[in-house]
Amino acid sequence: MDTNPTVIRDATRVELAKDRGLIDDVIERILGLATEHGFDAGSAFAIRLAIEEAITNAFVHGHSTMPPDSTVTVDYRVSDRSVDVAVEDRGPGFDPERLPDPTEEENLSKPSGRGVMLMRAYMSEVVFNDSGNRVRLTYRREC
Numbered sequence: 001m002d003t004n005p006t007v008i009r010d011a012t013r014v015e016l017a018k019d020r021g022l023i024d025d026v027i028e029r030i031l032g033l034a035t036e037h038g039f040d041a042g043s044a045f046a047i048r049l050a051i052e053e054a055i056t057n058a059f060v061h062g063h064s065t066m067p068p069d070s071t072v073t074v075d076y077r078v079s080d081r082s083v084d085v086a087v088e089d090r091g092p093g094f095d096p097e098r099l100p101d102p103t104e105e106e107n108l109s110k111p112s113g114r115g116v117m118l119m120r121a122y123m124s125e126v127v128f129n130d131s132g133n134r135v136r137l138t139y140r141r142e143c
Contacts, residue, residue, distance in 0.1 A: 011077040011084075017069065018059045026074055027051050030085060033078035043139060046122035047083050050137050053115035054087040062089030062133055082124075086136040093132030 014026050030051065031044050039047070051074075058072040066089075075086040096116055119126045125138040 011075050014074045014076075015071040016055070016074050017071055018063075023052075023055055027055075030076050030078065030083065033076075034083050037078055037080050037083075039083065039139075039141065043083075043141070047085075047137075047139050050119045050123045050126075050139070051085055051087070053119050054085070054135050054137060057115050057135075058087050058089035058091075061094070062091035064091070066090060081141050083139045084136065086134060088129075088134035091133055093129075095132055096128045 016022055016026060027048055031048060034044060034047060055072060055074070063070050063072070070090050072090075073086075073088040075088075077084045099116055116126070119135070119137060122139075123137045124140040125136075127136045127138075128134065
């Protein structure tokens with residue numbers, strides 16, 4: 001498994017194993033770049049939360065039937081205007097529009113859908129690919 005970043009067209013790609021230390025290292029690398037580009041602590045909180053939710057969902061849901069050593073791909077690019085992160089698992093995907101709304105009364109005790117709701121609440125844009133196994137998160141700086 002390669003945890004060293006690879007630069008791809010001014011973006012960086014990391015193959016990430018299900019290891020809390022490695023996950024934290026990648027998130028800290030992204031947040032460090034965001035800080036270097038002038039993003040504040042509130043922005044860092046939002047970005048961290050969304051990335052953690054996306055990676056957790058990839059391993060817990062996307063890889064639920066995959067071998068335990070299956071990796072998740074994380075692509076990221078940080079500029080003065082935005083932080084873009086894409087997380088892709090190797091699972092079959094899902095339809096994010098079919099998730100139950102976790103704020104509706106009948107779903108308050110159900111755990112599903114909260115991570116996607118948080119990503120959408122904290123990021124400027126959240127886009128899933130057609131198969132639902134890749135999510136692109138974008139946080140844009142307020143001008």
